[in-house]
Amino acid sequence: MNRLTQENILAVALLCFFVAILVASLEYGPRARLVPVPISVLGILLLGAQLVWQNLRSPDELHVDMLEFLTRRGINPVEKAKAEDASSDGDTPETAKTPGAAASEEPGFKQEAFAFGQILALAGLFLLFGPFPSVFIFTFAHLSLSRHYHWAKALVVTTIFVVVVYVLFAEVLDIQLYHGVLEPLVNNY
Amino acid sequence: MLEAIVGGLDMLLTPQAMVFMFIGVVYGLIVGILPGLGGIVAMALLLPFAYGYETAAMLALLLGAHIATIWGSSVTGILFKVPGAAKSLALIFDGYPLTQQGHAARALGASATAALMGGILGAIFLAISIPIVRPIMLFLGPSEYLMMALWGLTIIATFSEGSLLKGLVAACIGVLVAFIGMDPVTATPRFTFDSIFLLDGISFPVAMIGLFAVAEMMKLYVKGGSILDRDVIAQRSTVMDGVKDAFRHWWLVARSSLLGVWIGILPGIGASVGGIAAYAQAVQTSKTPERFGHGAIEGVIAPDATVGANEGGGLMPTLAFGIPGGESMAILLIAFVSMGITPGPQMMTNHLDLVFAMIWIIVLANAMTTVIGLFASPYLARLPAMNANIMVPLVLSVCFIGAFATRGHIEDIIVAAIFGFIGYIMEKYNYSRANMVIGMVLAEMVERSLHISLSLYGDTFIFTRPITLMMFLFIILTTAMPFYRNWRRDRAVAPAAGEGE
Numbered sequence: 026m027n028r029l030t031q032e033n034i035l036a037v038a039l040l041c042f043f044v045a046i047l048v049a050s051l052e053y054g055p056r057a058r059l060v061p062v063p064i065s066v067l068g069i070l071l072l073g074a075q076l077v078w079q080n081l082r083s084p085d086e087l088h089v090d091m092l093e094f095l096t097r098r099g100i101n102p103v104e105k106a107k108a109e110d111a112s113s114d115g116d117t118p119e120t121a122k123t124p125g126a127a128a129s130e131e132p133g134f135k136q137e138a139f140a141f142g143q144i145l146a147l148a149g150l151f152l153l154f155g156p157f158p159s160v161f162i163f164t165f166a167h168l169s170l171s172r173h174y175h176w177a178k179a180l181v182v183t184t185i186f187v188v189v190v191y192v193l194f195a196e197v198l199d200i201q202l203y204h205g206v207l208e209p210l211v212n213n214y
Numbered sequence: 215m216l217e218a219i220v221g222g223l224d225m226l227l228t229p230q231a232m233v234f235m236f237i238g239v240v241y242g243l244i245v246g247i248l249p250g251l252g253g254i255v256a257m258a259l260l261l262p263f264a265y266g267y268e269t270a271a272m273l274a275l276l277l278g279a280h281i282a283t284i285w286g287s288s289v290t291g292i293l294f295k296v297p298g299a300a301k302s303l304a305l306i307f308d309g310y311p312l313t314q315q316g317h318a319a320r321a322l323g324a325s326a327t328a329a330l331m332g333g334i335l336g337a338i339f340l341a342i343s344i345p346i347v348r349p350i351m352l353f354l355g356p357s358e359y360l361m362m363a364l365w366g367l368t369i370i371a372t373f374s375e376g377s378l379l380k381g382l383v384a385a386c387i388g389v390l391v392a393f394i395g396m397d398p399v400t401a402t403p404r405f406t407f408d409s410i411f412l413l414d415g416i417s418f419p420v421a422m423i424g425l426f427a428v429a430e431m432m433k434l435y436v437k438g439g440s441i442l443d444r445d446v447i448a449q450r451s452t453v454m455d456g457v458k459d460a461f462r463h464w465w466l467v468a469r470s471s472l473l474g475v476w477i478g479i480l481p482g483i484g485a486s487v488g489g490i491a492a493y494a495q496a497v498q499t500s501k502t503p504e505r506f507g508h509g510a511i512e513g514v515i516a517p518d519a520t521v522g523a524n525e526g527g528g529l530m531p532t533l534a535f536g537i538p539g540g541e542s543m544a545i546l547l548i549a550f551v552s553m554g555i556t557p558g559p560q561m562m563t564n565h566l567d568l569v570f571a572m573i574w575i576i577v578l579a580n581a582m583t584t585v586i587g588l589f590a591s592p593y594l595a596r597l598p599a600m601n602a603n604i605m606v607p608l609v610l611s612v613c614f615i616g617a618f619a620t621r622g623h624i625e626d627i628i629v630a631a632i633f634g635f636i637g638y639i640m641e642k643y644n645y646s647r648a649n650m651v652i653g654m655v656l657a658e659m660v661e662r663s664l665h666i667s668l669s670l671y672g673d674t675f676i677f678t679r680p681i682t683l684m685m686f687l688f689i690i691l692t693t694a695m696p697f698y699r700n701w702r703r704d705r706a707v708a709p710a711a712g713e714g715e
Contacts, residue, residue, distance in 0.1 A: 035643050039383060046390055049405060057402040060661045061393055068386035075379045133436075140432040141635065143610070148631040151614055152624065160611040173603035186608060190615065198245070200619045 029079065036076050043068035143167075155205035156194075161187045219341070222570025225270040226578065234271040235575065238278030239582045245279070246286015246298055248616055256283050257545040269553055269568070274575050276549055277525075281579040284521055285329050285587055292321045292514065293598050294609070296427040300418050300655050301521050303648060304493035306426070308506060308513025316450035318595035321514050323456025326587035328467055328515040329522035331460060333580030335471035336478075336523025337573045340530065343475065357675045360663035361685035362477075363656045365491060365692070381646040388653025389660075391416055398658075399665045411625045418654060420617045420626045424633025425640075425647045427613040432638045434602045453591045459511045466496060466512055467519045474520035478527020487659070490652055492520035498692050526576050533561045533569055 047065040050058040150159035164186055168179035194200050225231070238260070245256040256279040267275075287298020292309030305325065312321040394405045395415025406412040460467060470492045477488040496516035497506045506513050532543040534557075550557055561569060617630035640647050667675045676686055 032643060035639065039387070043386070043390075046405070053397075053402050053404060054400055056665065057397050057400045057404060060657075060664065061390060061404070064386050064389050068383060068390075071379055071383045071386065075383065078379060136436045137432075137638075140435045140638070143435065143606075144428060144432065144631050144634050147610055147614060148627050151618070151627045156615050156618060160615070164607040164611055167607035168603065171603040173601065182604075186611075190612065193244070193248070194615055194619060198619070201622060203618060203622075203624045 032079055033076065036072050036079070040069060040072045040076075043072065151203075151205075153205050153207050155203050157187060157191055157202070158205070160190060218566035219570050221567035222572075223574050225567065225571040226274065226574050228268065228270065230268055231271040231274045234267070235274035235278040235579055236582060238275040238280075239282040239579055239586065242279035242282025243286045243583065243586060246283035247289055248298070248612065256280060261545065261549060269555075270571050270575075272549065272553065273572055274579070276546065277572060277575045278579040278582070281333070281525060281576060282583045284525070285326055285518075285583050288325045288329070288518055288521075289322065289587075289594055292325060293318055293594065294427070295430050296609075296613075297422055300422065300651065301489050301524075302517070303422070303651055303655075304489040304517035305514055307493060307648065308508070308510050311507070311509035312511070312514065313595075313598050315509050317455075317509065318598060319453045319591050320451035320456040320459065320511070322591035322594060323453035323588060324459045324511050324514050325456070325518045326584045326591065327457045327460035328470075328518040330580045330584040331464075331467045332471045332474055332519030332522030333526070334577050335468060335519075336475045336526035337577050339472055339475045339523070340526040341570070341573060343479070343530075354681070355670070355679070356663045356666035357671060357679050357682040358685060360660060360667055361682055361689065362491075363487065363659040363663060365494070365685070365689050380644055381649045384640060384645045384647065384649040385653035387645075388650035388655075389657040391421070391650070392654040392657035393661075399662065411623060414621070416629060416654075417620050417626060418651075419620045420629050421633050421654065422651060423613045423617045424630040425637035425651065427609065428630055428634025429637025429641055429647070431606045431610050431613075432634060433641060435606050438602055453588055456511070456591075457588070460515055463512055463515050466499075466516055469495065469499075470516040470519035471523035474523030475527035477520070478524040479530045487656065488520045488524045489517040490655070492516040495692075498695050522580060526573060529569070529572055529576075533557050533572075 043065045047062060047069070050061040050065060053061075147159065147163050150162055153159075154162070161183055165179055165183040168174050168182060169176045173179075174182060195202060226235075241260070242256050257276050260276055260279055283299070284301065287302040288305050288309070289298070291297040291302040291305040293313055295306045295310040297303045297306055309321050309325070312318065390405075392415070394412055395403070396406075396413050397404050403413055473492055473495065474488050477491065493506075493513060493516055496512050497503050500506065500510075500512060502510075528543050532546060547557060555561075555565065555568070614627055614630060617626045618624060620626060637647050639645075640650065671678060676682055
């Protein structure tokens with residue numbers, strides 16, 4: 026799927042979000058919808074303009090900064106070079122994300138799916154076991170499966186980390202922690 | 215007044231007060247660095263331990279911890295693009311690019327020094343302002359507050375991350391997300407889908423943990439390596455460079471500090487707006503606004519000076535009227551009650567030495583934080599070089615516990631995860647996450663002030679209130695300034711280019 030299609034799907038999804046908010050807002054009283062209705066209408070108009078904008082320009086130009094375009098900032102190459110020199114104080118490379126770089130460094134779907142999966146896994150572990158067992162399982166699994174450390178070293182690093190986190194949150198800050206939905210089951214046995 | 219200034223310092227110069235302040239500062243730095251936990255949590259947790267000691271010592275402990283959390287939350291914003299609190303949001307715009315370029319130590323040094331200078335200048339401005347502040351505070355109404363919130367929103371027009379249209383869409387999403395929960399004006403549950411958890415609304419710290427911390431860790435996992443670019447191995451500057459930067463931009467520090475004091479003085483606005491407004495004025499007044507967002511050191515100095523000065527300003531309504539200038543000041547009010555001190559107009563006459571003792575605490579706590587911060591910065595600056603395989607599980611774990619600890623609701627873990635996905639997608643497709651948070655922060659203030667203004671002054675309040683109208687014109691002027699400046703520059707460049715050809 027090319028970048029333009031992805032951008033269009035996201036814009037349409039956001040458009041649906043604003044329409045849904047608008048419909049939901051209309052059910053509220055006049056004072057409760059005083060701000061949400063105009064904001065959702067504004068969102069719909071902006072996304073309409075965005076959809077038209079991104080489909081009338083070539084995909085390579087998708088990342089053109091609107092403010093640069095409006096103010097003609099960056100059109101003059103001498104000015105642009107000066108700005109880049111100034112931002113890096115003359116001795117550092119320009120490392121901020123540039124439009125071209127963003128397009129060329131598209132991450133793979135598999136890596137993204139793994140990243141999403143990790144977040145889901147950690148959230149799921151928290152719900153099931155509570156914070157500290159989850160942190161232990163997640164950190165140990167991550168350190169050992171990524172093969173950054175040998176499993177024994179990963180175990181030591183994980184244990185030290187969990188102890189530090191426990192002391193900080195549970196002992197020093199005295200935060201009452203959730204024990205997970207599995208705790209009643211464990212208690213029964 | 216001079217007697218009160220000396221008396222205030224004298225109250226503080228006891229071994230107990232100084233030790234308590236040191237403990238408070240160290241504790242505040244640790245809490246500040248933890249995502250989701252800020253000054254409010256730090257003070258609330260210390261409150262039970264603060265009874266039974268000297269008044270000055272108790273205040274030194276509480277205020278010292280609160281002051282130190284400010285710089286603590288700046289550290290994570292600069293190093294990891296994870297603002298520890300909403301007030302540090304503006305620091306990620308230029309602080310993080312500086313870290314990526316190998317200037318983390320310089321950014322941290324500038325941040326700590328600007329916060330110190332802001333704290334000191336804020337205290338001086340506050341001391342000078344005490345006689346004139348009361349009538350001004352009483353003069354400003356909700357319509358002027360609305361204009362201040364709108365001024366904060368103008369940064370969306372002056373700072374773009376990708377596309378202006380997308381930036382505005384992100385701000386609209388942020389405003390609508392802030393409306394989830396019980397409407398405080400009409401008591402109508404909005405967008406809650408009959409969920410009791412959503413009645414309380416979406417917690418800002420949890421949303422920020424998701425949008426920035428979780429999303430950044432996902433990005434780092436996908437990218438691999440470390441936060442620092444591969445070609446940046448060693449630090450390219452030192453902490454002292456940052457200290458010098460802060461002094462070199464003394465005029466920006468002074469302006470930002472004054473802004474911080476006045477925003478702090480006005481109850482209900484808070485440092486979150488202050489940091490954003492400071493960044494906006496730094497961009498709008500800069501001769502080279504195009505450098506902002508790519509690692510301009512002024513983008514770190516201005517918000518930190520404002521937030522540093524803001525605390526002094528926040529004391530004014532708390533002490534003079536008993537109206538807390540922010541959430542942290544509300545906790546301070548509770549401490550006052552427990553000490554038998556009744557805040558109010560008599561505080562400015564009968565207990566003026568105590569008022570100045572608190573101003574001194576702000577100055578000294580800022581100094582302690584800066585000294586510790588400057589020593590710690592070279593070590594902290596190495597953290598972004600850590601490999602993704604180690605950083606991702608550690609940061610994600612702390613962030614999720616921090617999200618839970620914010621309100622003690624397990625549902626906040628799910629909210630953090632959802633906002634993490636949203637943040638990743640927004641980052642990938644250039645919908646500004648910062649604009650979304652700015653929208654969230656300012657939405658409530660805009661709505662509340664608009665409702666009150668319409669009720670009090672009618673539909674045409676902008677034109678019937680002279681101060682409001684002046685502020686409205688000022689907003690238009692400051693927003694149009696960068697556009698006008700660019701237009702003039704282009705006009706000047708065009709004939710020169712023609713001659714060159």
